[in-house]
Structure formats: structure tokens, C-alpha cells
Amino acid sequence: MKHLTIILGVLLTLGVSAQTADEILDLVDKNMSSDNRIIESTMIIHGKRVSRTITLKSWSVGNEQAFTEYLSPAREQGTKMLKIENQLWIYSPSTDRTIQIAGHMLRQSVMGSDLSYEDMMEDRELKEVYNAEVIDEETVDERNTWVLELTAKVADVAYYSRKTWIDQERFVPLREELYAKSGQLLKRTDLKDVKQIQGRWFPMKMVFKDMLKDGDGTEYLITSIQFNQQIPEYIFTKAALKQ
């Protein structure tokens, strides 16, 4: 009888945790997702010897459409990227050509950063593809967090499992780790400098790190962000790349 009580207790706890994890993800989505957004940002790529700084402006609608223009340095200025669902094009002003990034090229890093093009191509919501479970509570940057473990519930997912540390008050992820099927840690993202913008909490600094590669990772600093703006439809067309 005593054992049965313990088993029932454990099952009930697991059930509560799974429900809580989904609720947490919902609240995170409310904070992090928007119909559309316009971001001005700076990307600092820390190489072995030198660091490079790139400034960019991007417009995005949901997770399916995105348009990015590189503003500096001079060498990259005018380079534009367009993502529509699972297709990606890059326009280079020096050659005045638009090329589609596909196949193994998607695995190359974006401008030498710790982000690959295919990292930018993910457009499904986490709840769609992962089972979430709260596995722990930890403190990250002096904030109390839930540690959520996400395990793939569909086969065609890029990362089989993820761990994400969610701020218990603001419902913003403060850290994320992406794992291979073998359990090997592949990428880590630290999200910092959380600010309240248009009524939602949002991290203004992200540090991406490819854990298999040397280096100090890539910093992504948001200088301005606007949610739910009027974005003209033509921005998400190939014609806009050459303008």
C-alpha cells in the first residue's frame, strides 16, 4: 500500500510537471513570439585571433518569413538575406547576384559566426516538435529558473533534445543547450540583458557558441526592437533583394 502511494505520488508529480512545462512554454512563446518584428542589431564574431563586428537590420513575420540587410562593415554592406519558409537566398552587391543557399551550404556558418544558415531556417514552434518536462530548478545570472528538458516527439527535427533555462518570473529563456541524438552537447546560447519592451520581456543580448568549435562564440546585441509593426509585403520577395 505504501509503495502504491509512492508510485501514484510520482506519477502525479510527473503529470503536473509535464503540464507545467507546456504552460511555461506557452508563456515563453507569448513573450518571445510576435506577429512580426523589426530588429536592428550588432553581431560580434569572436575568432581565434580577431573579432569582427557586423551591424544588421531585419524584418520578420512569424518564423516563416525573414529579410535581413547588412549595414556594416563596408565589405558586407548591402548584403541581403531572404528566408521564405524553408528556402533561403542571399544577395551579394559586389557580384550583383542572388544565390539560393541549399544542401550542404546551409551547414556553413553565417559570416564566420557560430550560427549556421540552417539554424536560421528552423521555423516550427518548440511545442510542435518537442515533449517538454521540468527537470530541475537552477539559478542563472542570479535569476531563479526552471530547467526544461525538451525531447523530440517527431522524427524530422534538427536537434533531438534541448535544455532550456526559463526565468521563473519573466518567462524568458536565459540559457539554451542543443544536443545531438548521441547526447553530445552541440550548441549553447546564453540570453542576457532582459528588458521589458512593448509590455513583454525580451533578451537584448545573446551569445551563441558552437560547443565543438574553439573560440569565444558569437555575440548578438539587439540595439532596437519593435513588435507588431506594419511591414510591407514586398519586403519578403526576391525582387526586394536587389533594391
Place this chain on the structure above:
Amino acid sequence: MKLALKLAYKNLIGAGLRTWLNVIVLSFSFVLIIAAKGILVGWDRQAKLDMTNWEIGGGQYWNINYDPYDAFTLEDAHAPVPSQLGADIEAGDMIPVLIAQGTIYPEGRMQSILLKGIDPDQTILELPTRKLDTLVGATPVIIGSNMARANKLEVGDYVTIRWRDANGTFDATDICITEIFSTNVPTVDLAQVWLPMDSLQSMLLLSGEATLLTFRDREKPRDEIANWKLMSYKALVQDIEEMIKTKSVGQSIFYTILLLLALLAIFDTQVLSIFRRQKEIGTYVALGYTRREVVGLFTIEGGMHAVLAAVVGALYGIPLLIWFARTGITLGVTSADYGFAIADTMYPVYSGTLVIGTTLVVLLTTTIVSYWPSRKIARMNPTEALRGRLQ
């Protein structure tokens, strides 16, 4: 005819240094043409042999989606091994190879690679695949020396690789280098890692599937198989043949110039001979030679330069070319630089066809060049010629 040959020989020898200068220059052309052509023939033979031994065997079946020049095709270029090939595979006369894209992280750097799965027990290719049977703490792999050099890898090194399985999910594991092989075929070496077939199939979730199948016997008739493309040996070496053909055209420009210089000297000598030996020509006609016979005599005399050049060329060329064939020539480039099969040291091959063909070409062109100015004799007035008057 015999008299004409005797006369031509005496006249040539009588001309002394002028003849020998022409002959030596012409012999240089001879030797250089044979040497240069020999390098190409040797390269062709060596490249095909290396490709046969290391990559293509007697031919291949390619998955219908596979295009070695388009990495985008690899994602879909795999299918279950056709059942009708099972007997050949069992007998060891055919090996399936599975190819996928991946990333290697040597010393914290990142490089795109091809992961190739192969049966460790195969005997068709010279790849040291038996080393894939080694028991180590990670997946055993073999790599080529150029790949090892580029990534500073050594036997016994452990390194992480990352790939996406058939569902597109990332996976990563450590591999252990159990052997580094040296080959002249960059298409099995550069940016490639060879793994045991079973391991790669299970890593990619593609059990029993392959991208291509290499067979041993070139001559055995093969059937077309649905969704697989039969690539005959000839089709697989076509690229190398076309490349050698292109090189051959480029090279022929060089030795055409050399040959033209030698022929120009002979032409010049002929013109001078006819101009200075008008009395002799008149005497021949007076003695009963027809004009055509005199033209023939001068043509043979010019053409004999080629015969002498062949003899002189043989005197120093044969030992030189034999030495050259034994020691080979080091071009200072590797197959890695060139992108296709090229040995560090190339050994020229001189075939009978090459030597006889070159001799005939030089003899023919020399004869034509000698005949050209000699035609003037046919228009000469024998009386005026006897007097030595300029015509």
C-alpha cells in the same frame, strides 16, 4: 633511286656543319616530342590504374540521384542495395558504398567532409579497409594523407564528427583514426572519412542502403537496374581522358613551334642549295636526268635530314629517355593541388606507335618542306643552269 640516295647522302655529308646544325635541331624536336608525349601517355596510364585500384574498380552502379559534382544531390542519393546484386556482393566481386555529408572538428576547427561507408573486408579497392575492423574506444576510421595533413591528424587521434541522419536530426560522435593511407587519387582522400559500412548505415538510419556499388570485373556484361545508373569503366575514366586530350593539344602547340623552327632551317638550306648549285642541276639534266628526277634528288636530300636526325636523336635520346622513364619526373604538384589523379613522380611511357608515329610525322613534314623549294628546278632552263646564270 639507289644512286639518288647515295648522291643525296654524299651531298649532305659534304655540306658539313650546315647539315649537322639542321640535323641536331631537328633531332631535338624528335626527342622532345617523344619525351613530352611519353609523359602524357604515362600520366594517362598511371591515372587510370590508380583510379581503378582506389576508386572505380571495373565500373560502378550509381544511385539515380547521385552526382559526384553536386553535393546537393547526396541527401537523396541512397537506396536499398538491389537484390539482384546480392550474389556479386556475397562473392566479394561488388562493394556497396554509402556517402553522406558531415562536419569534422579537428583541434576545434570546423570542416565539411564526406562520410563514406565501406565493407572492411572488401578486396576490390586498395583502401586499407581492414583497419576499420580495429577495436578502439570510438568508431574506427581511415583517412587519406592529404586529409590528414590538412587537418593535422595522425593515427590514433580521436576527433569529433557531426552529421544529420535520414530524418535531418543532428548527431555527433568521436572517431578514431586507425590508418592514414597514401594515394594519388584525391577523390578518395580530400575532405573524406571512411567508416565501416554498418556503422555509417546505423548512424544515418539507412540500414541496407548504398549510394554506389563498385564492381571488380570490367569485362563482365552488366544489366541496367531500375533507379541505378550503370557507369562503365570507360565512362568513369572519360574525364581523365578528356583532360589528357586537352593537355595534349596545349602541348602540341609547343612542339609544333619547335618543329617549325627546325623545318624553317631545312627550308632555308634547300633554297640556298638550289640557288648555289644551279650548275650542278644543269649538269644532271645534261647527263640525262629528267627534271622530275632532279627535283626528287633534292627532295630526298632534304628529307634525309630527318633520317639523320632520327639516327642522331636515337644516339643521345634513347639513353636519355630510358633514364627519364626509370627516374620519372617530379612536377612539384600533388593530386591534392590538381584535383584529380596525378602521381607525385610521373613515369613516361614510350610506345612503339609513339616512336614510329613521331618519326613518320617528322619525315613527312621534312620531305614536304624539302620538296617545296625544289619545285623551282622543274622550271629551270638547263642551258642557263649549266652556265650558272641566276634564274
